[in-house]
Amino acid sequence: MKKFICTMLYVIMSFGICAGVSAGAMTRIYYPDGSDRLVGQSAVEAETKHGGKLVPIKKQNEAPPATEKSPVPENTKAPEPTPTPEPEPVELVTMYAPDGRTIDVYESEMQDYKEVGWYEEPVMTVYATDSRTLDIKKSELDSYLDAGWYQSPADFPKKAPTGTKMVALTFDDGPSKFTPKILDCLEANNAKATFFVVGYNIKPHSSVLKRVYDLGMEIGSHTMNHKNLKTLGADGVKAELKDVSDAIAAVTGAKPTLIRPPYGNYNSTVSSLADAPLIMWSVDTLDWKTRNADSTVNAILKNVKDGSVVLMHDLYSQSAEAAVRAIPELISRGYKLVTISELAESKGVSLENGKAYSSFH
Numbered sequence: 001m002k003k004f005i006c007t008m009l010y011v012i013m014s015f016g017i018c019a020g021v022s023a024g025a026m027t028r029i030y031y032p033d034g035s036d037r038l039v040g041q042s043a044v045e046a047e048t049k050h051g052g053k054l055v056p057i058k059k060q061n062e063a064p065p066a067t068e069k070s071p072v073p074e075n076t077k078a079p080e081p082t083p084t085p086e087p088e089p090v091e092l093v094t095m096y097a098p099d100g101r102t103i104d105v106y107e108s109e110m111q112d113y114k115e116v117g118w119y120e121e122p123v124m125t126v127y128a129t130d131s132r133t134l135d136i137k138k139s140e141l142d143s144y145l146d147a148g149w150y151q152s153p154a155d156f157p158k159k160a161p162t163g164t165k166m167v168a169l170t171f172d173d174g175p176s177k178f179t180p181k182i183l184d185c186l187e188a189n190n191a192k193a194t195f196f197v198v199g200y201n202i203k204p205h206s207s208v209l210k211r212v213y214d215l216g217m218e219i220g221s222h223t224m225n226h227k228n229l230k231t232l233g234a235d236g237v238k239a240e241l242k243d244v245s246d247a248i249a250a251v252t253g254a255k256p257t258l259i260r261p262p263y264g265n266y267n268s269t270v271s272s273l274a275d276a277p278l279i280m281w282s283v284d285t286l287d288w289k290t291r292n293a294d295s296t297v298n299a300i301l302k303n304v305k306d307g308s309v310v311l312m313h314d315l316y317s318q319s320a321e322a323a324v325r326a327i328p329e330l331i332s333r334g335y336k337l338v339t340i341s342e343l344a345e346s347k348g349v350s351l352e353n354g355k356a357y358s359s360f361h
Contacts (some may be wrong), residue, residue, distance in 0.1 A: 029047045093107055097117065098117070103118070119135075124138055126149040127150045129150075165335045167306070167335045168193070168360075171319075171323075172196045172198075172315075173196075174208070174314040178314055178319070179195070179212070183212065192342065193337065194219075194339050196260040199224030200224065202244075210251055213253075228263055228265050229266055229270045234269055237270055237273050258279050259276045259277070270354075280356055282359035282361075285299040287313055287322060291316055297326050346360075
C-alpha cells in the first residue's frame with residue numbers, strides 16, 4: 001500500500017512538472033483587430049493560419065514612428081548664404097566738343113565719336129585774323145594766343161574806320177602817385193595809352209601798375225634803373241631788361257611787350273639783346289624840363305598828327321594836369337587815342353624785336 005502511494009505521488013509530481021514546463025512555453029499571437037493573447041506552442045501554427053501574427057500588426061494609415069532628430073550643438077552658427085556677385089560697373093567716358101558740349105559714352109563708342117570731331121579732353125576753337133580756325137586742347141590755349149590766335153573773332157584787334165585819325169600817348173618813368181589821375185581821365189574818355197615803367201618805381205606803386213594793366217593800357221619796359229644802355233656792356237643791358245620785365249610780371253602776370261631805352265639811347269648791342277620792339281617818339285613835349293601844363297598841352301596840340309607817338313612823363317603833377325586837358329581836346333578834334341601796338345596794327349606795321357619805331361604816319 002505504501003508502495004502504491006509513493007508511485008502515485010511520483011506520477012502526480014511528474015505530471016505537474018511537465019505541465020508547468022508546457023504551460024511556461026507560451027507565445028503571444030497578434031490579431032488584425034488589434035487584440036493579442038498567449039497560446040501554447042501547439043496552438044501557434046493553427047493561430048497563424050487563421051490570421052494571427054507573431055509580431056504586432058501595423059494598422060493602415062498609421063504613421064511610422066517618429067525618428068528622433070540629432071540635437072543641434074549649442075552656439076553653432078548657421079552657414080552664411082553665398083553672396084551673389086554684383087555685375088561689374090560699365091565705365092562711361094566724357095567726350096568733349098569744340099563748341100563746349102559734353103557727352104558721356106561707353107568706351108566701346110569712343111572711336112565713333114572721335115571720328116566725328118569729339119575729343120577725350122576739353123577742347124576749343126581758336127581763330128586767326130585771316131579767317132582760319134583750329135580746334136585745340138584747352139591746355140594748349142596759351143601757346144596759341146602767344147602765336148597770334150584768338151579765342152573769338154570778337155577779340156581781333158579793332159581797326160579804325162578809314163579816315164579815323166589815331167595817336168598814341170606814352171608816359172615814361174612811372175608809376176607814381178600822379179598816374180591814377182591820368183588813368184581816371186583815360187577811363188572816363190574810353191581812351192588808351194602806353195606806360196613805360198621804371199623798375200624801381202614798381203614796388204612802391206604796385207597797385208597803380210596793376211590798375212594800368214587791368215584797364216587795358218599797354219605796359220612797356222623803361223629798364224630797371226633808368227640807366228643809359230649805350231654805356232653798359234651786354235651783361236648790364238641784359239640785367240636792366242630782365243629785372244624790370246620780371247618785376248612787371250610779378251605784379252601783372254604778363255611781361256612787357258615793348259621797350260623804350262632811357263633817353264632814347266641805344267646801339268647795336270641793345271638792339272641785338274632786346275626781346276621786344278624799341279619805341280621812340282615823334283612829339284616830345286619836354287614836360288620833364290618845363291614842368292608847365294600849358295606848355296605841355298600846346299606842344300601836343302601844335303605837333304600831333306595821325307600816327308604820332310607823343311612823349312610825356314607821369315612822374316610830375318604838371319604832366320598829369322596837361323594829360324587831363326589834352327585827352328578830351330584830342331578826342332574833340334577827331335583823334336582816337338590808342339596804344340602803340342594798336343596804332344601799329346591799324347597802320348599795317350608788324351613790330352619787330354630790336355627794331356626802333358618813332359611814329360606810324
